[in-house]
Amino acid sequence: MIYSLYIINKAGGLVYQRDFAEQLEKLSSNDYLVLAGTFHGVHAITSKISPVPSSSGIEVLEAETFKLICTQTLTGTKFLLVTDPQHQNVEVLQKKVYDLYSNFVMKNPFHTPEMPIRSDQFDAGLTKLISEA
Amino acid sequence: MTIHNLYIFDRHCECIYFQKWSHQRPSSMASVNATSTTTSSKTGGLLNSTSRMQSAAIPGNNMSLEEEAKLVYGVVLSLRNFVRKLSGRQDGFISYKTSAYRLHYYETPTGLKFIINSDPYTESLRPVLRQIYVQLYVEFVVKNALMRFDNTRWTIGSSTVHDIPIAGDDDAEAAERQETQQIPAGYISNELFRVAVDRFIRSLSVFE
Numbered sequence: 001m002i003y004s005l006y007i008i009n010k011a012g013g014l015v016y017q018r019d020f021a022e023q024l025e026k027l028s029s030n031d032y033l034v035l036a037g038t039f040h041g042v043h044a045i046t047s048k049i050s051p052v053p054s055s056s057g058i059e060v061l062e063a064e065t066f067k068l069i070c071t072q073t074l075t076g077t078k079f080l081l082v083t084d085p086q087h088q089n090v091e092v093l094q095k096k097v098y099d100l101y102s103n104f105v106m107k108n109p110f111h112t113p114e115m116p117i118r119s120d121q122f123d124a125g126l127t128k129l130i131s132e133a
Numbered sequence: 134m135t136i137h138n139l140y141i142f143d144r145h146c147e148c149i150y151f152q153k154w155s156h157q158r159p160s161s162m163a164s165v166n167a168t169s170t171t172t173s174s175k176t177g178g179l180l181n182s183t184s185r186m187q188s189a190a191i192p193g194n195n196m197s198l199e200e201e202a203k204l205v206y207g208v209v210l211s212l213r214n215f216v217r218k219l220s221g222r223q224d225g226f227i228s229y230k231t232s233a234y235r236l237h238y239y240e241t242p243t244g245l246k247f248i249i250n251s252d253p254y255t256e257s258l259r260p261v262l263r264q265i266y267v268q269l270y271v272e273f274v275v276k277n278a279l280m281r282f283d284n285t286r287w288t289i290g291s292s293t294v295h296d297i298p299i300a301g302d303d304d305a306e307a308a309e310r311q312e313t314q315q316i317p318a319g320y321i322s323n324e325l326f327r328v329a330v331d332r333f334i335r336s337l338s339v340f341e
Binding site: 050 | 211220225234236
């Protein structure tokens with residue numbers, strides 16, 4: 001089950017946030033911005049404190065009530081998917097989310113890069129994708 | 134599967150324990166450990182521990198242990214608060230994984246934080262951390278009558294070690310021991326605890 005999706009730009013700003021289920025706490029939009037910034041910083045540090053050389057940043061965060069999967073694109077945008085702790089095959093879903101992002105956000109001539117995403121088609125595509133998953 | 138290192142932080146965000154396990158040369162590593170435990174009876178294991186601390190640096194990383202410990206603490210505390218905020222529960226954060234390692238986290242009700250780094254494919258080591266707390270920390274640290282709890286850095290242990298005269302003591306060595314009086318991060322002279330943790334971790338099936 002997918003709980004929510006966050007998209008963080010390369011500077012650590014939250015550009016998209018959407019909940020698909022009620023399991024997580026509802027926070028104010030300011031809190032979500034703070035959390036995104038925190039995660040961005042932690043992601044950078046986790047590759048520095050690795051006990052073995054050349055580690056990536058945080059990829060999966062496990063908590064008792066949820067699991068957070070982070071994929072970073074080559075341009076530095078981070079897609080965070082929050083799922084239930086037992087969820088499998090998130091990679092497939094991540095790829096589909098990225099497809100939607102490329103099609104309806106990046107190809108949108110009115111979209112300003114690194115700015116919050118406002119696209120009805122992206123929203124609709126996500127709703128369809130998550131309901132099928 | 135491997136276990137890389139173990140940190141223990143007190144609730145004042147002080148790194149009170151650090152131990153690293155090297156997997157490159159297991160045979161020579163074992164012999165180093167064997168000599169350190171035999172010589173520790175003579176020198177109190179103090180100088181041995183310091184040399185072990187210096188060799189603890191990550192290859193290709195020139196951060197001091199103190200700086201590294203601060204970063205680890207910062208990451209863990211941020212993630213703990215992150216999880217608390219999202220899930221609304223007190224102790225939700227279990228572990229995180231990168232492409233090269235996995236960090237496991239356990240916090241006691243008193244605010245002690247146990248952190249272990251393993252390879253990314255190890256299953257949850259939270260029971261192991263709990264066992265270190267219950268069976269080793271409580272036994273060898275909390276029940277140690279010489280422990281001073283206003284300062285959890287095991288100062289009492291190091292001062293008794295310093296009182297032991299060492300044969301062939303020259304000025305350089307004395308100066309060196311004066312320096313070690315300033316206890317660096319992760320520095321614990323409670324040798325019994327260190328040995329017990331080492332033995333326990335090495336006995337685990339995930340340790341290879």
